[in-house]
Amino acid sequence: MLPGFFKFIYELFLSSPQPPQTRPVFWNEIFPNVGLVNIITSLLLMFVFYYLINHILPVAFFRKAWHWALFMLLSAVIGFGYALQYCDTKEVEQNSYVWSFATINALYGALFYIIFSFLFRRWSRGASTTPVRF
Amino acid sequence: MTHSSIFLPMKLLTVFACFLLLFVSACGKNEKTSETTSTTSKTTNKEKPATPAANTNIGQVNVFLEVSGSMKGFMPTNKAEGITEFQKTIDPFLATIQQSNIIQNKGYFEVREKPYPINYEQLSRTVRYGIQQSASSTTIPAILDSIISQNQDGVNILISDFIYSPENNRAVSFVSTDIYRVLSKAKQQGQAVSVFAATSDFDGTFYPAEKSAQRTIANCCDTPVPYYVWVMGKPELVSLFNRELVKNTFPEQVHSGFTFEAPAYSVLDKYMPAGNWYCVAENGSCQAITISDMKAPVEMIVGANFNGLPSAFTSAGYLKQNLKIQAENTDAQITNIYPAAQFRTLPGVSGKNTDPLKPFTHFIKIKFTKLNAPQTEMHLQLANQRPTWVQQWTTPNDSQINQEGAKTFNLAGIMDGVERAFGAGTGGNIFDIAIGLQKEK
Numbered sequence: 001m002l003p004g005f006f007k008f009i010y011e012l013f014l015s016s017p018q019p020p021q022t023r024p025v026f027w028n029e030i031f032p033n034v035g036l037v038n039i040i041t042s043l044l045l046m047f048v049f050y051y052l053i054n055h056i057l058p059v060a061f062f063r064k065a066w067h068w069a070l071f072m073l074l075s076a077v078i079g080f081g082y083a084l085q086y087c088d089t090k091e092v093e094q095n096s097y098v099w100s101f102a103t104i105n106a107l108y109g110a111l112f113y114i115i116f117s118f119l120f121r122r123w124s125r126g127a128s129t130t131p132v133r134f
Numbered sequence: 135m136t137h138s139s140i141f142l143p144m145k146l147l148t149v150f151a152c153f154l155l156l157f158v159s160a161c162g163k164n165e166k167t168s169e170t171t172s173t174t175s176k177t178t179n180k181e182k183p184a185t186p187a188a189n190t191n192i193g194q195v196n197v198f199l200e201v202s203g204s205m206k207g208f209m210p211t212n213k214a215e216g217i218t219e220f221q222k223t224i225d226p227f228l229a230t231i232q233q234s235n236i237i238q239n240k241g242y243f244e245v246r247e248k249p250y251p252i253n254y255e256q257l258s259r260t261v262r263y264g265i266q267q268s269a270s271s272t273t274i275p276a277i278l279d280s281i282i283s284q285n286q287d288g289v290n291i292l293i294s295d296f297i298y299s300p301e302n303n304r305a306v307s308f309v310s311t312d313i314y315r316v317l318s319k320a321k322q323q324g325q326a327v328s329v330f331a332a333t334s335d336f337d338g339t340f341y342p343a344e345k346s347a348q349r350t351i352a353n354c355c356d357t358p359v360p361y362y363v364w365v366m367g368k369p370e371l372v373s374l375f376n377r378e379l380v381k382n383t384f385p386e387q388v389h390s391g392f393t394f395e396a397p398a399y400s401v402l403d404k405y406m407p408a409g410n411w412y413c414v415a416e417n418g419s420c421q422a423i424t425i426s427d428m429k430a431p432v433e434m435i436v437g438a439n440f441n442g443l444p445s446a447f448t449s450a451g452y453l454k455q456n457l458k459i460q461a462e463n464t465d466a467q468i469t470n471i472y473p474a475a476q477f478r479t480l481p482g483v484s485g486k487n488t489d490p491l492k493p494f495t496h497f498i499k500i501k502f503t504k505l506n507a508p509q510t511e512m513h514l515q516l517a518n519q520r521p522t523w524v525q526q527w528t529t530p531n532d533s534q535i536n537q538e539g540a541k542t543f544n545l546a547g548i549m550d551g552v553e554r555a556f557g558a559g560t561g562g563n564i565f566d567i568a569i570g571l572q573k574e575k
Contacts, residue, residue, distance in 0.1 A: 021403035024412050024413060
């Protein structure tokens with residue numbers, strides 16, 4: 001189920017893994033593991049921004065939209081780096097497919113962060129309206 | 135009253151819970167015991183095929199050296215200069231047997247009209263300083279017969295020139311049948327035969343089997359003369375003996391009566407792949423692949439471990455001629471066979487992590503451009519063919535040996551008999567390994 005889901009979301013934007021011989025490792029290991037780590041990281045970053053900084057700690061000056069965007073960028077960067085590094089540990093050669101996979105993973109890192117932000121921001125004491133009020 | 139009425143259901147509940155616990159634990163125990171038994175049965179199953187490989191010693195090895203007049207040329211008493219190739223090869227070979235600690239008991243025999251037991255020192259003296267008293271010739275089938283009947287659980291080695299000289303000269307024509315009859319007995323006893331062959335310079339009287347022109351050729355020979363070492367016994371013991379003690383002592387060999395374990399193999403998808411396919415991995419080895427499409431020809435490397443096979447079967451020439459691919463609904467063919475060392479130097483390999491190559495001794499490159507069925511199996515088969523040297527070393531007439539060169543009278547006929555006895559020869563495969571092919575759904 002999980003591998004199928006991640007295979008689906010990555011191959012929305014990517015072709016089947018190249019070279020073809022790497023397909024089993026991508027489908028069964030890289031996509032699910034990198035995708036799961038990506039979701040956990042973005043959830044964690046959302047939690048740090050809305051609940052650690054702007055709820056538990058009395059920090060009042062870190063709730064602007066660009067502060068939020070900084071965390072989004074961080075999620076994307078972590079997603080990119082982790083994807084590259086994980087492919088390396090699985091001995092997949094760094095070809096153009098790996099780079100585009102890392103890029104797509106970065107975009108998903110940002111997207112998951114955005115989704116989690118709008119899902120969970122309302123209970124944050126200090127930043128329930130970051131990045132925009134509506 | 136109130137207390138008891140409250141506690142009664144509680145007690146019932148605890149009793150019930152206790153029963154439940156007991157039941158569950160009992161069930162658990164049962165499961166555990168059944169698990170352990172199943173694992174033990176598994177391990178015993180696994181051990182069974184491993185036992186022949188685990189054989190690390192041989193109970194009894196008997197060495198038979200023919201000392202008839204025809205062998206005297208290999209072991210001359212007064213050679214003009216140096217020693218013969220035969221002496222150079224056989225003396226250290228016998229010493230290796232004598233010193234080997236994988237053999238518990240060693241017996242040595244001189245074959246005259248029948249085998250006579252002697253000790254290692256005496257045999258070594260004969261090999262080194264020549265046959266003092268040559269025996270009258272014995273026929274090969276008779277020698278083989280007496281050897282095969284004794285020491286059936288050990289390994290027997292016969293060193294001879296295998297020139298067949300029966301009392302009745304016309305029997306020469308029936309050598310194939312005679313050998314077949316003797317070796318059929320060996321086959322029934324579950325024995326196998328490895329024949330090793332070499333040539334040596336010859337300094338003495340040559341006794342041709344074909345006595346039409348002259349009965350003996352004195353002061354022979356200008357060209358080398360072949361001699362043979364037959365290793366007979368249970369297949370696993372003979373394999374062990376060949377692997378540990380014969381090694382590459384003799385240039386040529388042929389084997390009959392063995393069944394060889396299928397070699398370990400795997401498709402290696404990381405090295406020089408072409409086309410749209412990928413491995414269906416299972417337990418770390420890949421023995422089936424999925425093909426996404428056939429827009430481009432499929433090329434793959436299969437690694438195989440041929441260490442369990444005699445070296446005669448794994449030489450580049452033999453593999454090239456006899457390693458065949460069978461795959462219905464495809465046009466699969468073997469485009470190349472690389473020994474491990476050569477494979478590691480290829481451009482698509484040398485820069486990569488070579489750890490996955492370690493278990494394999496040979497790498498086979500396979501290519502196909504079509505697959506006409508949703509799935510099929512590709513079979514790699516190594517045919518058991520009579521080596522070409524047998525045909526080259528045989529002669530129908532050895533009465534002019536100086537012109538014939540290094541040949542043995544009717545060697546092909548002798549080998550016919552061996553092959554008939556063991557049902558080997560053409561048709562049989564040394565191994566048959568399969569790679570599954572399926573189209574992506």
